[in-house]
Amino acid sequence: MTMKTPSRRYIVCLKPVPDPSRFDKLRLDPETMLLRRGDVPQVVNPGDRHAIEAAVDLKKRFGGTIACLTMAPPDAREQLEEALAMGCDRACLLTDRAFAGADTLATARALAAAVRKLGRFDLILCGCYSADGSTGQVGPQLAELLGIPDLTHALSLRLQGRRLQARCGLQDGTAALEAGLPALVSLDPRANVPPLPPMRGISGALAKKIPAWSAADLGLAPAEVGLAGSPTRMLNVFTPAAGRKGEILQGSANEVAAQLLEKLRGEKILPARGGKGSS
Template sequence: MDLLVCVKQVPDTTEVKIDPQTNTLIRQGVPSIVNPFDRNAVEAALQLKEKHGGKVTVISMGPPQAKDALKECLAMGADDAYLVSDRAFGGADTLATSYTLAAAIRKLGKFDMILCGKQAIDGDTAQVGPEIAEYLDIAQVTYVAKVAVHGDSVRVEREHEEGYEIIETKLPVLLTVVRSINEPRFPTVKGTMKANRKEIPVIAVGDVDVDSDRLGLNGSPTQVRRIFTPQQRTQGEIIQADSIREAVQALFSKLSDAKIL
């Protein structure tokens, strides 16, 4: 099987910083990690490769530092990695991102299955995977918790609030996976050494067949007007009293003083 996994390098959620001018994430100098759901997608692809044979390719769109995320995936066992990176792609929303990634995937060739994490923890939109499938005109199933391949078809369990749906479709297909699908393996020392030696090709704007008006910040139909940190709520007060009656009286007194009652 030819398997492709889309991964994203995301800022450590405790270190997120926002550019007040562009309302986009500041990534330079900020600790980054592989999006956790994407690690599940990589693991799912590796398990399918181990069972059915084939090759696992990972692809990411981002700045040059995103190569670190791709190297981690290579260390886990992926065969090849590609970085989609160009200033023209900067500031893209989900639609511009999926448009660019779909163009890069077409350049790489045809794949039996494309896997993505269900969403990225920095944006939480869960849109890029399904949008890639639409641009590539292939079937898609989201929130996948189990996957089995039989010949040229795939059977999955799709997780939702009330249980699971059993869905079967033909290959090629794009799947977005949830965390319960597996427990991602850790990169090995041997795999890390091999990944550090491997060259990661960069796909730039001149390498893909795209409409430049649909790229990056200028090609994004959605714009963030303002980002702000909500005002921190003050902690509540616990009323200490010897009886329920005294506690109620104290509460009424406080509410009355605050002119709430």
């Protein structure tokens, strides 16, 4: 008699972000200093598409099911529908006014509660960072809250039994990492080319129900979520003033070269005339 391996369960976390191709139309609300998201249509965070594609690829190779999660306002159903069109099997929307103003930790806390509510899982897949906030913190924080290993910037994935092997990008190269399941992995944008959602996937997604879970549904107290549950406070948002001073030298080429030399010596960027090392 052989033991039947339970089917693998993948979870993809995604974030709706303002369409990056229209970032030029984005404005900050002068009072709240938050992005006025209504000005630009929301799309699935481009980095998260790589996570969806990685999950779809693992499902093709090893079987299993994919659930996708997002914590966002009710409109985010649209991005979940797109994830379903791309090959996810089910989607859950974490939505509650109490979630508003969440920093990365409060977001990870809500996602962790949703992951626990979904039950057994093998692998959580995320993008590396969002196109709007770009902190890259939610994935690792989620892994920490769940007490599972996390592998960031994965360029390729291999599943062997209960072991996940990943080649992960570093600043100056790559590292071969291995972790036991369950684990969390964030996908480097170079890992794959997310396919376009096929038309049959789009119409297939229409038939699927997307449940909405509130903080209470997740068993979270108001103090644990949203602004109340966020240790981070944004004090100000500003564009740093460019501090460069331009100066145009006048004269012939030789004169300009001489003036430049003098200025560089004056600023002590070059050693003074006759000093050590000068010619």
